[in-house]
Each structure stands twice: as structure tokens, then as C-alpha cells.
Amino acid sequence: MIGKLLRADFLKIKRKGFWFLTFLGPFGVVALQMVNYGVRKDYLLKQSEDDWGYYLLNVSSFTPLALALGIVILTSFMASIENETNSWKQLISLPVSKMNVYLSKFTVLAFFLFLSSVLLMVFTIAFGVFLDLGEQTPFVEIVKYSFYPYFAALPILALQLWIATVSQNQGIPITIGVLGVIFVYSAMVLPDWMIWKWPTLTNEWNEPMINVLLGIGVGILLYIAGMIDFTRRDVK
Amino acid sequence: MEYVVQTENLSKRFGKEEAVAGLNMKIKKGEIYGFLGPNGAGKTTTIRMLLGLMKSTSGRIHIFQKDLRLERRDILKRVGSLVENPSYYPHLTAYENLEALRKILGVPKTRINEVLEIVRLQDVANKKVKGFSLGMKQRLGIAASLLNNPELLILDEPTNGLDPSGIIEIRNLIKRLPAETGMTILISSHLLSEIDQMATTVGIVTKGKMIFQDSIEALRMYAQQRILLKVSDSKLAWRSLLGKGINADWQDEIILLTEHSNEGVAKAVQSLVQEGFSIYRVEEEKRSLEEIFLQMTMEEKAV
Numbered sequence: 001m002i003g004k005l006l007r008a009d010f011l012k013i014k015r016k017g018f019w020f021l022t023f024l025g026p027f028g029v030v031a032l033q034m035v036n037y038g039v040r041k042d043y044l045l046k047q048s049e050d051d052w053g054y055y056l057l058n059v060s061s062f063t064p065l066a067l068a069l070g071i072v073i074l075t076s077f078m079a080s081i082e083n084e085t086n087s088w089k090q091l092i093s094l095p096v097s098k099m100n101v102y103l104s105k106f107t108v109l110a111f112f113l114f115l116s117s118v119l120l121m122v123f124t125i126a127f128g129v130f131l132d133l134g135e136q137t138p139f140v141e142i143v144k145y146s147f148y149p150y151f152a153a154l155p156i157l158a159l160q161l162w163i164a165t166v167s168q169n170q171g172i173p174i175t176i177g178v179l180g181v182i183f184v185y186s187a188m189v190l191p192d193w194m195i196w197k198w199p200t201l202t203n204e205w206n207e208p209m210i211n212v213l214l215g216i217g218v219g220i221l222l223y224i225a226g227m228i229d230f231t232r233r234d235v236k
Numbered sequence: 237m238e239y240v241v242q243t244e245n246l247s248k249r250f251g252k253e254e255a256v257a258g259l260n261m262k263i264k265k266g267e268i269y270g271f272l273g274p275n276g277a278g279k280t281t282t283i284r285m286l287l288g289l290m291k292s293t294s295g296r297i298h299i300f301q302k303d304l305r306l307e308r309r310d311i312l313k314r315v316g317s318l319v320e321n322p323s324y325y326p327h328l329t330a331y332e333n334l335e336a337l338r339k340i341l342g343v344p345k346t347r348i349n350e351v352l353e354i355v356r357l358q359d360v361a362n363k364k365v366k367g368f369s370l371g372m373k374q375r376l377g378i379a380a381s382l383l384n385n386p387e388l389l390i391l392d393e394p395t396n397g398l399d400p401s402g403i404i405e406i407r408n409l410i411k412r413l414p415a416e417t418g419m420t421i422l423i424s425s426h427l428l429s430e431i432d433q434m435a436t437t438v439g440i441v442t443k444g445k446m447i448f449q450d451s452i453e454a455l456r457m458y459a460q461q462r463i464l465l466k467v468s469d470s471k472l473a474w475r476s477l478l479g480k481g482i483n484a485d486w487q488d489e490i491i492l493l494t495e496h497s498n499e500g501v502a503k504a505v506q507s508l509v510q511e512g513f514s515i516y517r518v519e520e521e522k523r524s525l526e527e528i529f530l531q532m533t534m535e536e537k538a539v
Contacts, residue, residue, distance in 0.1 A: 008339040015327045087323035090380065093287040094340050095312040235289040 005096060005104035012081050013108065018074065022112045025070045026120035029062045030127050037131055051133040053141070059124055060145045064199035067153045068184040070116060071160055072177030074109055079164035079173070088235050098231040106161055106223060113150060113157065121146035144208065152198040152211040154219025156180060159195070162226030166233060238301065240265050240388055240420045241286065246295035247444075248281050255281040257444040258295070263422060263437070266414050270435030270452070271424040274533055278444035279424040280320055283392050286422075287317055299388065316386030318394055322377030326366040330357055330376055333365055334383060341384045351379040354409065371402040378406065389413065391423045395430060403430075410434055428529045442533040458528045463493040463501050465508070466517040473513045480507050496520075 036058060037044060048054035082088045092098060124142055160180075164173040183196035190197040192204055198215050201208035241263040248256040256278040263269045273279050284290040286297060288308045297304040299311045324333050334348045352358045355375040360368070365376060374394065381389060391410070395403045411434055413419045425431050431438060431452075438455050440448040448455065466489070467473045474486040482504050485492040493504055501518070508515055 004340045004342060008336045011332060011336045011339065012325055012328070014332065081325060084326065085321070085323045087325065089284070089287075089289055089319050090317075090323040090337075090377075091340075092289055093312060093315075093317045093319065094337065095309040096340060097309065234291060235284070 001096070002100050002104060002107075005100055006107060009104050009108045013078070016077055016081065018077065018112055021070065021073060022116045023119060025066045025116045026123050029059060029066045029120060030123040032062055033058050034127060037127075041131070051131075052128060052136070052138050055128055055131065055133055056124070056138070056141055056145050059120075060149070060201075063120065063145065063149045064153070064184050064187065064201075065181065067113070067149055067199050068156060068177075068181045068196065070113060071109075071153060071157050072174070072181065074112060075157070075160040075164045076170060076173055076177065078105055078109055078161070079167075080170065082165075083170060086236065092235045099227055102161075102165070102227045102230045105165070106158070106227075109157060109161060110154075113153075117146050117150040148201055148208050148212050149199040151219075152201060152208075152215035154215045155195040155198070155222050158219050158222035158226055162222065162229065165226070165230055168236065238265065239263060239298070240267075240300060241269075241422065242298045242301075243282075243286075244296045244298075246282065246285060246297060247293045248278075248285060248290060249293040255444055256285070256292075259441065259444065259446050260449075261439055261446065262449065263420060265420050266418055267437045268410065268414060268421045268423065268435045270431030270438045271422060271441065272428060272431050272438055272529065273424075273426065273441035275426055277426075277442045277533075279426075279441060280392055281444075282441070283317075283319060283390055283422070283424060286390060287315070287319065288312065289319070313384065314387045315390060316381035316384060316388070317390040317392075318374075318377045318381045319390075319392045321396075322373045324365045324373055324376060327364065329362050329364055330368075330379075331361040333376060334380060337380055337383055343384055347383060347385075351382045354382060355379045356405075370397045371399060374398055374402070375406070378409070385417070387419060389419055389421045391421065393424055393426070395425070407434055428525045432525055440529065440532055447532055455525065455528070458523070458525075461496060461520050461522045463496050463504075464517070464519040464521050465491040465493065465504070465515065466519070467491060467508060468514040468516070473508055473511070476511050476513075477504060477507065482507065 033055070044054065045051055082091060091101060121142055124146065125137065128137065160173060160177055163176055164170070167173055180196050183190060183194065184199060187197040187200040187202065195218060198211040201211050203210055239262050241261060243259055243261045246256055246259040247254065259282060261282070271279055281290065285292050286299065288304060300314060302311055304311060325336065328336065330352065331348060334351065338345065338348055349358065352361050355378050357372065357375055357379060360372065365373060368376065374397065378391070378394060381391065395406050398406065410421060410423060414421060423431070423434065435452050438448065438450065438452050439446055470489045470491055471486060474484055474491050477484045477491065483494040484504070485494070493501060495501070495504070505515060505518065
């Protein structure tokens with residue numbers, strides 16, 4: 001059941017630029033460091049004894065922002081596919097359960113965001129090696145910086161998908177999405193309970209794992225809430 | 237009698253407004269059921285409830301003698317539908333649009349070409365739907381509704397926005413399907429002439445209530461002509477007719493004969509002449525189905 005829906009959803013995103021955006025996000029994040037290190041590599045290498053660590057810090061400062069932006073763009077694309085000609089009614093009048101329809105949309109988005117996290121890891125390593133930052137490549141750290149923000153951002157994904165699928169007016173999810181990106185940008189001053197702070201992996205205990213676990217937990221809760229709301233609503 | 241679709245006291249309320257109020261619909265197998273009503277009468281709301289897109293406020297729906305609430309997915313496997321404006325994915329080709337639905341329905345790939353052929357879109361199968369005319373999109377929607385070889389086809393205003401040749405094409409297609417496949421069709425429209433040419437049974441709905449549900453022949457009975465007589469002293473004349481045992485009505489100085497066989501009319505005229513009334517006009521009034529429809533829906537409004 002869910003397999004059929006997923007295959008259909010992957011067909012529907014054709015020519016919508018999902019694959020390109022998935023590449024562009026992580027590439028952009030690393031490209032900023034290409035510029036940064038290209039212009040002032042000597043200065044940057046002097047900043048810290050741990051060149052890899054300092055480089056990862058630079059890369060990861062843009063990851064949450066790119067992630068939040070990516071979530072907003074991909075969810076609104078995803079919803080627009082069905083909203084454009086209101087094909088929700090056609091989809092839901094097929095022998096499918098609404099829960100599976102919602103799950104399929106979420107899974108496709110989660111897949112693309114995960115893929116871009118993988119690409120982020122690959123690009124980070126590739127440019128780091130190119131910069132010749134030292135013998136020991138800190139793979140564990142790179143994996144953490146690539147995938148922790150992804151899990152910590154799941155609540156944002158669940159929230160955006162919920163809003164985008166149930167809103168008649170697509171201005172609403174975009175507005176909330178843009179606000180979210182601004183929140184992520186100003187995460188420093190946000191309290192720890194705000195989901196937009198979590199992808200930055202900062203909290204008062206200085207333990208990124210808390211954000212990851214919170215992200216998964218709250219992400220699941222928001223996903224279930226969105227799914228239940230979606231199934232209960234009449235299809236317009 | 238086994239009904240393919242049966243609703244009992246189906247109601248839907250949006251806030252204070254009751255869009256569908258205690259609707260009882262019965263559709264027999266193999267029928268083309270014309271679901272007729274003015275705009276905003278509750279046709280689309282009813283159809284959405286039949287497809288499980290909306291939950292009814294109260295009442296029950298049985299399709300294929302199964303409860304829609306309990307066996308929605310089993311029912312929908314055997315139903316094809318086109319609701320209001322056609323839905324499509326404009327960035328995909330006609331073929332891809334159907335493929336996206338086919339993947340979910342799990343019918344063989346060859347079925348896509350079959351349905352494209354039925355609606356005559358095989359030549360543009362690999363063009364993006366974005367560039368299609370409204371008529372082509374509508375036909376694509378019908379093709380989509382036929383993908384799973386449905387036993388019940390639900391079409392909501394399928395000829396909306398089509399040009400005359402498109403309308404005729406779709407009409408012929410709809411007439412053909414029950415004969416060829418034993419399909420039952422529910423087709424809604426606000427145009428009686430449209431339904432008149434296809435349907436075997438008619439349900440007329442207004443303000444969310446079913447005000448007529450019977451065969452198209454029964455509806456046509458209402459359309460029988462009446463004979464109008466304009467005479468001098470019409471009220472007296474009318475009484476004299478009644479006195480002779482001729483059934484007639486009197487309305488606004490006009491006598492309406494219920495009897496309209498040639499002999500009956502002749503007898504009434506002869507009797508009036510003998511009584512000394514001057515006959516000004518003998519007219520035949522034909523009521524079109526349109527008028528009946530209007531009258532039925534107007535009466536409902538007056539109440």
C-alpha cells in the first residue's frame with residue numbers, strides 16, 4: 001500500500017526540481033566555505049590548532065539555515081503538487097487510506113532531506129581533504145555535524161508539512177516557514193524549547209544529543225498530530 | 237431490489253447551513269442515474285460524501301451493499317470518479333498522469349493506453365497536460381476514472397466547459413458504457429437537457445433535499461401537454477363542463493382540459509358551443525422538462 005503511494009509520489013515530483021534542490025542545499029553550504037577558505041585560508045588556519053574542527057564549525061554554522069530553508073521549499077513544493085489543481089480529491093477517492101497518503105508525503109520529504117545530509121557529509125569531507133587540513137580526518141565529528149541537524153529539524157518538517165497540507169492558502173505555510181528561517185538565523189537568542197533552535201545543536205547543557213532525541217521525539221508527536229488532523233478533515 | 241448506491245437520511249451541515257438534508261438516493265445496477273439540481277443544491281456535497289471525501293453529519297451510505305464507513309477502501313476499488321473540475325498534474329504528461337494513478341490502483345500498464353483510446357487522447361499521450369484545452373483535461377479526467385474498470389462510475393458535471401462536439405462525444409461514451417460493461421453511472425448536472433439525453437433514472441435535488449426520484453419516463457409524464465381554452469364567461473363555462481362530467485381546471489380566466497385526446501377536446505368544444513359560450517382560442521400547451529424542473533425547484537424555494 002505505502003509502497004504504491006511512494007512510487008506514485010516519486011513520479012509526481014518529476015520535473016519539480018527536487019533532486020536539484022537536494023544537491024543545491026549541501027553544495028551551497030560547502031560552497032560558502034570554498035569562498036571563505038579561498039579568500040582567507042591562511043588567516044583561518046591560524047585561528048585554531050584543530051584545523052578540521054574549526055572548518056567543521058564554519059560549515060555547520062550554515063547547515064541549520066540551509067536545512068530550514070530546504071524544508072520550507074520542499075514541503076511547499078510537495079503540497080503544491082496536489083493543491084495546484086486540487087488533486088487531493090482525486091487521490092483520496094482512490095482506494096487508499098488517508099494516513100498512508102500523509103505518510104507517503106512525509107517519507108518522500110524525509111528521504112530528500114536525508115539525502116542532502118548525506119551529500120553534505122560527502123562535500124564536507126571532499127573539500128576538507130582538498131584543503132589538506134591534516135592527517136586525521138575526524139569522520140565521527142563529520143557524521144555528527146551532517147546528521148544531527150537533520151534529526152533535530154524533524155519537528156520543523158512535521159510542522160511545515162502539516163500546515164502546508166491543510167492550508168487552503170499557501171501563503172500561510174510560506175509565512176510560517178520564513179518566520180522559522182528567521183528564528184533559526186537568530187537561534188542564539190531563542191529559548192531552548194523552541195524547535196527552530198534545535199538544528200543549531202546548541203542548548204544550555206552543551207549536549208547536541210539532547211537536540212537529536214528531542215527532535216526525533218517531538219518530530220514523531222507533531223507528525224502524528226498532523227496526520228490525525230489531515231485524516232479528520234473533509235477534502236475540499 | 238439490490239441497489240448499487242443507497243443513502244438513508246444523508247445529511248451534511250456546514251456550520252449553520254445544511255447543504256444536504258435527509259437525502260435518500262437509490263441507484264439500481266446498470267442504470268444511468270441523472271442527478272439533477274440547480275447550482276448549490278447539494279449535488280457535489282452528496283457526491284463527495286459518496287466517495288468518502290467528506291464525512292456525513294448524519295445518515296448512512298451503502299455502496300454495493302457495503303457500509304461506506306466500514307469498508308471505504310473495498311468500495312472505492314470498484315468505483316471510478318470525476319469530481320467537479322478535473323484534477324491533474326500539469327507538469328506531467330497525460331500518460332504520466334495516468335501512470336501516477338495506475339501505480340496506486342495496481343492495474344496493468346496496458347490499461348493506460350486503453351483508456352486513452354476510449355477518450356481519444358492517445359495522440360497527445362506524451363504531451364504535458366499544462367498545454368491541454370479544458371475539454372482535453374476533462375477527457376483525461378474521465379480516462380482516469382475508467383482506469384480501474386469501475387463497476388460504479390461517478391461523474392460530477394462531466395460536460396462542464398466542453399464545446400458541443402465534446403459534449404456529444406462524452407454523452408455517447410457515457411451511453412455506451414453500461415451496455416458494454418454493465419457499469420452503473422451516476423452523473424450530476426444542472427442542465428436537464430443534458431440528463432434527458434442520457435439518463436434512465438432521474439433524481440432531482442434542491443436545497444439538499446430529493447424532491448423527485450423516478451425513471452425518466454415518469455418525469456416525462458409531467459411534461460404532457462395540456463389543452464387551454466379561452467372562452468367568454470370562463471367561470472360559468474368551466475362549471476358547465478364539470479356539469480357534463482368533463483374534467484377541467486379553471487385558472488386566471490382560462491380553462492385547462494385534463495383530457496387531451498382528439499375526441500375529448502372535440503366533445504368539450506362541442507358542449508361549450510351548444511351552451512352558447514364564445515370560444516376565442518383552443519391552444520395546446522407543451523411543457524418542457526425544463527419548465528417542470530424549474531417549477532419543481534421553484535416550489536421548493538417558495539416553501
